Structures are given as structure tokens and as C-alpha cells.
Amino acid sequence: MTNSLDAYLVLSALLFCIGTFGFLARRNAISMLMSIELMLNAVNLAIVAFGAFNPLLREQGSIIALIVMAVAAGEATVGLAIVIAIFRNRRTPLVDEYDAMRQ
Amino acid sequence: MAIPETIPIIGVSWNDVLFLLFAGLMIVSGLLVVLMRDIIRCGLAMIVCFGALAGIYVILGAPLVAGAQVLIYIGAISVLVLFAIMLTQTKAAPVRLVFQTQAVPSAILSIILAVILVLVIGATDWGATAERLQIGTAALARILFRDFVLPFEVVSVLLLAAVIGGIYLAKREAEPGEEAGRR
Numbered sequence: 001m002t003n004s005l006d007a008y009l010v011l012s013a014l015l016f017c018i019g020t021f022g023f024l025a026r027r028n029a030i031s032m033l034m035s036i037e038l039m040l041n042a043v044n045l046a047i048v049a050f051g052a053f054n055p056l057l058r059e060q061g062s063i064i065a066l067i068v069m070a071v072a073a074g075e076a077t078v079g080l081a082i083v084i085a086i087f088r089n090r091r092t093p094l095v096d097e098y099d100a101m102r103q
Numbered sequence: 104m105a106i107p108e109t110i111p112i113i114g115v116s117w118n119d120v121l122f123l124l125f126a127g128l129m130i131v132s133g134l135l136v137v138l139m140r141d142i143i144r145c146g147l148a149m150i151v152c153f154g155a156l157a158g159i160y161v162i163l164g165a166p167l168v169a170g171a172q173v174l175i176y177i178g179a180i181s182v183l184v185l186f187a188i189m190l191t192q193t194k195a196a197p198v199r200l201v202f203q204t205q206a207v208p209s210a211i212l213s214i215i216l217a218v219i220l221v222l223v224i225g226a227t228d229w230g231a232t233a234e235r236l237q238i239g240t241a242a243l244a245r246i247l248f249r250d251f252v253l254p255f256e257v258v259s260v261l262l263l264a265a266v267i268g269g270i271y272l273a274k275r276e277a278e279p280g281e282e283a284g285r286r
Contacts (some may be wrong), residue, residue: 002118002162005231006224011126011159013220015133017213022137024209025202030187031142034149037180038133041156044168052163052238053231059243062168063251069175070258074265076180080187081272088275093191096203
């Protein structure tokens with residue numbers, strides 16, 4: 001099982017779908033960011049799995065995964081800072097109450 | 104005495120057992136992240152999910168990625184998320200209502216997406232090798248600092264910009280009219 005690419009890809013697909021559901025369904029902005037992290041991790045798993053099973057990729061897969069991790073760290077920093085800045089103005093972390101443009 | 108490749112009685116290899124263990128742990132904790140009501144517990148389940156994923160990277164033969172996963176995700180991003188949770192918790196917020204009204208359609212959509220992805224994965228020939236390739240850390244470093252030097256430097260500049268931007272956004276500007284007790 002661990003010698004087939006499909007097992008890792010199915011696992012990655014399941015984690016990605018969990019992240020999609022969390023992003024669409026949660027009300028809290030930080031929960032949505034956590035779901036995005038889950039999705040990024042799922043894609044990373046797929047990239048590393050491709051690298052481990054494709055002789056053309058090999059080390060390149062791991063390098064792409066490392067770069068994705070660094071970009072994810074930057075994304076988390078800026079995203080959480082934006083959430084905190086909005087929270088300071090609106091006093092709520094719930095995204096469906098960010099309706100200033102609708103009023 | 105060396106540990107045998109497979110478990111004696113059942114005949115399943117240790118790698119498969121570990122893979123199933125980590126995969127189950129990862130899926131369950133991932134579900135807990137999106138389903139639990141208490142958001143701080145969601146954050147803790149996210150750490151478990153990242154740890155299980157690091158274990159899967161080890162099984163996959165990419166130890167450097169596993170180490171980076173532990174350092175970056177468990178060490179940095181989870182702590183950042185937990186701090187942000189602590190900064191944005193209000194007692195006034197209605198914690199009972201965790202999900203949007205679109206939760207049921209999005210659950211159906213996610214399940215459909217999962218089914219489609221699994222079918223596509225099963226139907227496609229990926230040209231994969233029969234055996235897992237071993238990823239050498241020395242070769243990885245050589246490629247990273249020779250062929251991938253430009254992306255490496257761009258990522259470091261991006262991280263610097265992200266840190267400065269994060270500080271600027273989260274910094275509290277001290278307004279003279281602001282009352283002292285408000286954070």
C-alpha cells in the first residue's frame with residue numbers, strides 16, 4: 001500500500017475536501033484560515049508523493065513542497081494580521097458580520 | 104536483532120500499518136478541525152493533523168520535508184494561529200452557531216469533490232514507479248542551492264515582506280481619543 005502512489009493521492013484528496021468544507025462552512029475567520037492551511041498541506045502531500053514516485057521529479061518535489069511551506073507561513077502571517085486588524089475595528093471574528101459594504 | 108519487515112502473524116508490512124495509523128489520525132483530526140465547536144480545540148487538533156502528516160512524509164521517504172513540517176507548521180504556524188485565537192475571542196460572540204447557513208450544501212459539494220477526485224486518481228495512469236524512490240538530503244540541498252537559488256531568494260524576500268506587512272497590519276495605532284481600557 002505504501003508503494004502505490006494512489007494511496008497518498010487519495011489521502012491528499014480527502015484532506016483537501018475536508019479543508020474545502022471547513023472553508024465554506026465555518027463562520028469564524030480564523031477557522032477559515034485553518035481550513036486553508038489544511039488544503040495547503042493536502043497539496044503539499046500530493047507534491048511530495050509525486051516526487052517520491054516519479055523519477056523525473058524526485059528531489060524537485062521536495063523543494064517545491066518546502067517553498068510552498070514558506071509561502072504558507074507568509075500567508076498565515078498576513079492573513080492572521082488582517083483578521084486581527086478587522087477584529088479591532090468590528091469587535092467580532094465572525095465573517096458573516098463583516099457586512100459594512102452591504103449597509 | 105533486526106526488526107522483521109512484516110508483522111509475523113498477519114503478514115502486513117510495518118510501513119503499511121504505520122501509514123494506516125497516521126492516515127487515520129490525520130483524517131480524524133482534520134475532521135475535528137472543521138467540526139468542533141470550541142475553536143481553541145480546533146487549533147490543537149490542527150497540530151495533531153500536522154504531526155500525523157509529518158509522519159506520513161517520513162514513511163514517504165522525505166525526512167527533510169518532515170522536519171520542515173514539524174518546524175514550520177507545528178512550531179510556527181500553529182502557535183501563530185493559537186495566538187490569533189486568543190486575541191480574537193470575545194465572550195459576547197455567539198459561540199453556539201459555528202457554521203454558516205450554507206454548511207449543508209458545502210458538505211454535499213465537498214463529498215462530490217472527494218468522489219470525483221478519487222475516481223480521477225483511480226482512473227489515471229500517473230507513470231509512477233513501482234517502488235518508492237529514496238530522496239537524498241544531500242542531492243536535495245545541491246539542487247536547492249544550485250538550480251533553485253532564485254526561487255529560494257525570492258521566497259526569503261517574500262517572507263521578509265510578509266513579516267513587515269504583518270507587523271504593520273496588526274500594529275495598534277495609538278489614537279488620542281481611544282479610551283485606556285480598550286485593547
